[in-house]
Each structure stands twice: as C-alpha cells, then as structure tokens.
Amino acid sequence: MSQTATHKANAHGHDDHGHHKENFITKYVFSQDHKMISKQFLITGIIMGCFGMLMSVLFRLQLAWPNSSFPILEYLLGSKWAPGGKLDSSFYMGLVTIHGTIMVFFVLTAGLSGTFSNLLIPLQVGARDMASPFMNMLSYWFFFASSVVLTFSVFIESGPAAAGWTVYPPLSALPKAMPGSGLGMTLWLVAMVLFIGSALLGGINYISTVLNMRTKGMSMNRMPLTIWAFFFTAVLGLLSFPVLLGGSLLLIFDRSFGTSFYLSDIFLNGEGALANSGGSPVLFQHLFWFLGHPEVYIIILPALGITSEIIAVNARKPIFGYTAMVISMIGIAFLSFIVWGHHMFITGMNPLLGMVFMIFTLIIAVPSAVKTFNYLATLWRGNIQFTPAMLFAIGLVSFFISGGLTGIFLGNAAIDIQLHDTYFVVAHFHLVMGCAAIFGMMAGIYHWYPRLYGRMMNKTLGYMHFWLTFIAAYMVFFPMHFIGLAGIPRRYYQFTVLPEFGVWDDVNVLITVAAIVGAFSQLLFLYNFFSSIFYGTKSEQNPWKSNTLEWTSPIDERLHGNWPGAIPTVHRWPYDYSKPGYEDDFIPQTVPDDGNEEVLAHQHTSSPVSPEKTITPEVVHFSALLLKWLGLRQS
C-alpha cells in the first residue's frame, strides 16, 4: 500500500519503477490493470446474467403452462426437480431466489458498477490506475469466488436457497422449514459474504481515486457525470453493505450456533417446538433492507450517470443542468439511507415508523423526477445520433419513467397494503432494475466497447438487439401491473388457489412468450459482443467524438498507466458540445481556453476560481461552497 501512496497523480508511469515481465497470468488472470479488471467484471457479469435469464425462462414456462409436461426439463433437471416434466414447487422457489440474487448482485451491481467504475474512473479523472491496483484485483477475485459458490449452490442435492432473494428468517434459518434452507442457504450466505468483500474493496478504491487522483485541472465540477455517479454509488455501498454483512452473520449464528437473533415462538411441523425464544424476524428485515434500499440506488445511479454521458455525447449538447444533476444525486444518495422501511410497511412494525418512511420515500421521488426532466431537456434541440448506445439510453429513460412512477404508489403506505408482495411490485422493480438499469449497462457496453477492445460492435445488430429487447421487456412487465391489481401475490408457483385467478392464464402465456423472445434477442448481443472482439471493425481513437479523457488514451494492451507520457491537463468541463464559434461540434477537455471564450455564465472553462471572483448563479456558487465544506474541492 505504501508503494502506491508514493505515486502521485501526475507522476511517472507504471514502467518507471522497473519493467517487470508480464506473463499470461499477470496480464489476463491476476491483472492489476483496472481496464483488464473491468473486462473481467463485465464478462463474469454477462455469464452470470445468462444463467439468471435462463432461470427466469424456466420458471416462466411453469407459470404459462402449468398443465403441460416438458420432457426436456426432466431430462436436464432430473426427476427430483422436474418430475414428469413439470418443475417441482420447491425448485421453482429456488429458481426464483437465485434469479433474483444473481440479477441484483452479480449482474447489476458487479456487472454494471464493477465494470464501469473500474474502466472509467481512472481514465476519466486522469489517473494512471486506481488508488490500490492490488485491492482492485482482489475485489474482482472475491467477486469471482462468490459467483462460483453461488453457481455451485444451484446444483447441490438439497437444492439452492429458496426463500426468495430476500431470504427472510425463520424460513431461511431453518433447514427443516424448506429443503433449500439447508446447505443451499449456507452457500448463499458464503457467496454474499465474499460478494460484500468484493464490493467494499472496490468501493474504497473508487472513492480514493476520485478524491485523490484527479489530474491537474480536473476539479470536482469538471468531472463527467459518470464519475459523480460512481462516486456516490461507492459511498452508498461502503456505508450499507457492512450492515448486510452483519445481518448475514447473525443469520449464520442462528442457523449454525443455536442463537435466537431472529427466531422465537416456532413450532415446526414434523420437528416440534423449537427452543429459540426472544428473537425477532423483523430485525433481519431491518438489517437486510438497510442495505437493500441503497442497493437499488447503487444499481441505478451508475446507469443514470452513464445515460447522462451518452445522451450528451450523442445529442451533441451539454447535459442540461449539470449542477442540478449532481445535487439530485446527492439528494438521492442521502435520502436512500432513510427510506428502507418502505419495504416493511406491513411487517408488523410500528405504524408510526411507516409514516416516517412514507414521507421520505415520496421525497426521494423529487430528485429522480428532476433527473428525468433534465434528460428530456438535453434531447430538446439536440442533433441526435442514434447509435445503439443512444437508443439504450433513451430506453432507460422510458423505463425509468414507467417504473419510477409506479414507485409512487408503493411508497404510499396506505396503497402499499394492497399492493405489497403482489405482481405490482414485481412489475415496478423489474421496470426500474431489470429494464432501466440493464439498459444502462447495455448502453455503456455499446458506447465504451471501442475503449475496451479497440473495435466497434456491429451497429445493425445493435439496433435489432435494442428494439427487440425494448418491445419484449414492455410486453413482459406492463401486464404484470394488472395481475398485481387483481390481488395475485408474487412468488406463486401457479395461479390455482382461487378460480378467478384463472382468467390470467392467457396473460401468463403472453408474458412468457415475450420473455422467451427477449431472451433470444440477447443472443444477438452475445454474438455481437464476442465476435466483435476478434472480427469487429477496428475503432478510431475517438469514434463518438466525445470530450472526455478516456478517448485521449491510446488503446494498446501493452500500455500501462493509460497515457504514454504525461497525463493530460484539463482545461474545461466535459460538455462543450456544439459550442458556438467553434468548427467542431465538440471540444475535448484537454483543449485549453484560448482566452476568447464567451463565458456562458458557466464557469466550467478556465481554471477553478475562488467563489468571489466569479459571477456564477447562486446554484453553482452554492454547490462550489458545499463541495468545499465537504472537503471535496481542490482550492
């Protein structure tokens, strides 16, 4: 660690302290280069995503055709999990659980945040690498270990964890309450502990790099919005993941060491009265959701940051309201810590708490709305280039609107009584996470692919991928709102408990068919992604004509330290697109101010100035002051 501390941001490149020989292992496996690590996160995330998607197709088959037998299921899964070609109800629960766990943590957190924070933070702030490349490498390998453990847990004899991705005790604490709560649950907990380790190691790195290793001229308010987003995401993770770790440890104790943190008053059929007394299952829920809520913002913030960047670049316009975007991120980040109880309105906790959480939850809708309006204003009067990345960014905004608005229903405790744990909730979180956030990831992949692999992904396939996925995703999740409004709970193996639920059988078929089409559309993406690595058109240095620093770094795998010579100095903010009076419709951050710049009431050009010298509007002034108070501003 002391070695890296002596590396200043603008110091010599990696080669300087003795060129060491790279072999396959140090270059591709245990790499400490942030770009390689980001690829590792990406590919592992994609593979886990395929696995999670496969599971969703399997349980959708059960929901659409509960009467039919699929002999291939019995062939693949065996007669224990698919007797007679129909999924076993316990295994169904396991599929639902692992699908949720994989998608939330392994794809959307690691695959989105892990990939892009690692790739972009050093490149966009102008650093040679992360603050601690070694810890960064560890963060990937903890993630890999976690993925392996979780994947293996699906194939054990007693089945994977099956109490939902939220794994509430007592169900998840008692192996005799359901088979998946045996070894499967233990492995789930092991995987989560490893995952949390990965997240913390990464998060510390991201924060340190952003705060300490920005290049000359890169003040906080000249950072691209992606970096702001990754920064807040890392802060959220650092403060909230440890609470889940604590909650998981207590669950491990209850399961294995006879404690009663979460257990009390339990009589298990077939086992008898358990001795545990005094614990509260609601405690676990508090500990879980204290992470769980920030977790969903950990997922969406990077996606929103990526969208800000991609929309600006492709509309050839500055992102509208840069400062408002930053402040709304601060608002979201802060508020996300005090709304977790909205997942628990009907858990039996004190209704007064419900009132408190409701108020804060509806407040957090405001900054989210502001961001959406800013995206719309960025598109307005733009010169929109429809790259696949841009389409995915636009798709994200559409899903964010749809999913975010239904959050307003759920955040209202009185309405939540009716909608909690129904398909309405499933529709809501899939629209915001399963659609909006994943589209952010896709947008990022299509946009920064040239930076990752030096080649372009095929554009036509990208368009097809987008439109098929976009339409399929809406067809899958929009009808679910109505299924929820009909009072049908989630995590149901089949809709047979009441005869009137049978009217939704056709809708289930529609949803499943759309889901299968959506799943197959991802093959377009997978083919595009992997074949373009080897056969894609070689990319130019700055294919999207973007202003940010990552496009000034040559794409050469042999190059460590990102820039061959000195790290560039930054003279302006990253959003000078279509600035009047210039030949090009973009001005990279490294282009100096020639002194004749019209100061358009936005002190993002010229070097950072102390507050009194500028004639900035109050909002910018305030943000500058705030940043100074937070110790974030280099003055």
Added chain:
Amino acid sequence: MKIKLSGKLKNLLILTTAFLLINTVSGAVIKESISGKPVDDATIAAGKTLFTNKCASCHAIDNKLIGPALKDVHKRRQYDWLTKWIRNNEELRKSGDKDAIEVWEKNNKAAMNTFTDLNDDDIASIVMYIEDASAGGDKPAAAGPTAVDTGLSAPVDPSLISRVNWMMILLFVLIAVILFTIVKIIDQVSAIRGSEVIKWNEINGLICVLFMIAGFIACIWEFSVHGKMVLPEAATEHGRKVDQMFNITLYFTGFVFVITEFLLFYFAFKYRGRKGKVALYYSHNNKIEAVWTIIPAIVLTVLVIGGLKTWNGITNNPERNKFNVEIFAYQFGWSARFPGADGKLGNSNWNLIANDNLLGVAIKEKAEGLIPVLMKDTADFAKQIKELPLKLAVLKSDLGGLVGEERDAQLSKIAEIEDGIAESDLRKSTSNRVIQIGRIKKSLETANEKAFYDNSGLDDIIVDNEIHIPINRTITFKFRARDVIHSAYIPMFRSQINVVPGLPTEIVFKPIETTKEKQAKLNRPDFDYYILCAKICGSGHFSMKMKIVVDSEADYKAWINKQNGAFVKEKPTAPVENQKDSTQKILAIN
C-alpha cells in the same frame, strides 16, 4: 362326448361358477371401495369436500404439488395403512413403519400435517373420492392444475409437440441466418460506398415515434382490457379509501407518464441528427429547475398527506379489540379461533401445540397431558441414538444390491450417520423437547399459572376453511404464526399484514358488504372473500387460503351458534356475543 363329473367335483364347479358369477355381477353393479364400503355418490361428494378443505392445498390427483400425486394411491397402499398415515403420519413413522419412513424421505423429509380429528367415515369418504377421481371422476376444484378450463385440458399428442418444437427451432435458425445475411450485406455495401447505405438516424427516429404511438395504443388497450380484470370494489370501509388514494395517485402519475413519454420519443424523432444540423448549446436554466422541482414536490406533498391520513385511519383505529378473531397461519393453511361464549380468547403458547391442540391454547389438562407425550419423545430419541450403529450396519449391508438413484440415496443416508449429522439432529431434537417440558412444567407451577391457564380457552371455537364475520362491525383479526413468516392478505378487504412467529400482529377493519350482496352485485354466485398468503413461506406458499364469509348479523349469529367449542363437546348454551375485551395473553413461558 359327455364328461362325467363326480358329485363332489360337480358341486365344486357349481359353487365356483356361482361365486364367480355373483362377484362379477356384483362387481359390475355394486362397486366397493378399498375401505370395504359400497361406493355411492353422496360419500364421494363428502369426500370431495373434505379433500378440498384439508388435502388440496398440498395434493393433487394427477401431479405432484407439495406432496405426491394421489392418483391410484388406493392401489398402492393398504386401507389400514392409509388410515393411520392420514390421521397421524408422525406416529406411524415413529413406530418404525418402513413404508411411512420411505414416503417421508422421498418427499424431502417434509412432514405432512396431522389430521387426528378425522373419524373413520371421514377417511373412508376421502379415499372413496380419490378412487373415483383417479378413475376419471370429478377433480378437486381450484387446487390442482387450472381450475378454469382454458382449453388446455385435452392432452396433446406428444409426437406433434415434438414436431412443432423442431419446426420452431428451424424457423429461429432460418430467421437468424436471414438477419445475419442482411446485416452483412448492409455493412459491406456501406464499406464499399464509404458512407452509410441506410440513414439510421432517420429510421431510428421514425421507429421511436412509431413505438410511442403503438405504445400509447397498447396502454389504452391494457387499461381497457386488463384494467377490467382487476379487483372489484373493496368490501371494507377503509378499503374504499385505499382505492380512492390509488385512483388519485393514478391520475397524477398517469398525467406525468403521458407527457414525459411523449416528449421523450417526440424529441428523439424531431431532433434526429441530419447533415448540417447543429444542436443548441444550452447548458442549464436554474429557473426551470426550480419549477420542475417545486411542482413535483407539491404534488407529492398532497399525496403524502392523503396517504398519512388514510394510513393513520387504518392502523390507529380506536375500535380495535371490540370483536376479536384469532387467525393462525401455518405451513400451509389457516385456522381461526373465535372467543366462544365468554367473549374471551384463551391464552396460547407455541410450546403447547400438539396433535390434539393444534393452536397451542392454554388448557391445563392438555398441557399436563402433553408432558408425558414429550417425555416419550425424548426416550424415543435416546433409543434412536443408541440404535444408530445398528442402523448404519444395516444400511451398509443393504448397499450392495442397489444401483443408480437408490444407491445414491442410500449412500446419503450412510453419510448422514457417519458424519454425525443424524446424531446431532437427534440430540438437538432431544434438547428442544427437554426445554419445552421444562417450560410447560414451569408454567404449571409458577404464580402465573392461574392467570395463564384461566378457562377462557375452553369454549374457544376453532374453524378451518371458512369463517363468518358480521357486517358493519369493526373486526380485529389477531394473527399468530406457527412456523415461519406468512402474510395475511385479504385482497377484497384491502388488508394485509405479515404474520410473524413471535410478533403478534393484527388488522382492524369494518366489512360493509356481505358475501351475498357482493355475489349479487358481481353476478357471480361463486364469488367469495378469501385470505391468501403473500409472503414466501415454503413450497406450499401458493395454495394457502381460507374463505371469509361476511354475513348479516342474524346469519352470523346462526353460524356461530352452530359451531362447537374446540375443547368441550357440548354446544355453547348462551348465544355468543363478542363484546368483552378479548386481548389475549401470549405468555412467554421461558
């Protein structure tokens, strides 16, 4: 040639023929169930009701649900064995019955609930019903595969399915090949020409606006078609307010949805990039930021205030505890307990749960009677621990003849014993029993005893499957869970609360429409109010339900007076009034 038979042989022949004839004829005319009873429709119907109420949440005839499929179970098992198993499978397993243990192990060691209250006639009717259903008779309603005939009931020829599957795969492959070819052509022509063949900006911009139009049409379709399939009007007072809250929120969010989605796709189309076009360098406008921060804040404040009022009205109802009914959730069903003539719900504790006291009500005799049962259990466990080496030896010696899955299962069992898991499980169970015995003894001996074992529980009425409540009275449902977290969700009442082991919860509501009124209003004579489970609770999560019938005051009184106290044999002498404060004590006896 005439065959001359001896006298004896002739008699034998006549007798045999007669015997066969009679049996064949009678077999054709009077069928017999394996219970020995003659098959008749009334018994089958009774059996169907019992099956639907008690078995259907975990069993179907044709396929495995939570428990195995019951088709032709009467051909696989003896009637005596079935009777013992159904009534108390735990006891049967403990007695060492090999078949019982095998069934239990094959079913992931998930124990079936016990039904000690079923008498011989009940069980005979259930079995008769299963026999009939297996032979193609009426299947249980709303518990097996789809109750509503969706036209999928006719089995499809599997070879046809196979052919269709292959054709679909071929179709996909062809489409993929065509797509790729198109892509390749486009790319190569563009490369040759040096410029884009297709104006992608124009096309994508156009598709954006087409998608928007199609999307809005689809929304309208959704609201008008699926929107009509949602829940009917709420049947409780607060439920109507919840729905009002929902509708107000829908108006606001719907308005925002239409405007923003429109602008999104319209801008994407209108400002699609074209040669020579320049974007407007417009980086911020703080005034408009203020506008679109403050307006949403105001709207949300309105929604918050409305929500707080509604929520407070629901959760802080001054009329709570005026009419209490306990609802008990367990894997996988519901039970209800009414206070009985004394108007008080008896106390309860999980340590008192037993086969003859499924809800653990505090009844002194039952508690005292439970202690020897538990002590026998501990003795059993001790015996089993002692016998483990013998069991291991038997398993090992049997191993030789087994192959495949059976061999794997046997190896697992061996590993379980060798790794010490079997022993530690038994020791844990023993320790649980010992602590339980200690707690019950303490509860019987301490000063709390009189307060806890007051006789308020003796006349409690326990009902499964269907409960009745009176209209226009504020009802408090008090919830208790037996094993894991369940969630009591009554969609038609707009009520939901988690049922948590160790944390008593409740809902307070006032029904304002009787079941009959609702059925008439909806023109659906089979419509009913149900409580469902809405928190994942295990493999049977999807089939927990209990019917709630809202009656007029008179009908309710008639119903409750027909019910027997669970622990007394006579009917209540006084009509049941539910006036007293029946806050029950769930004493922690530890």
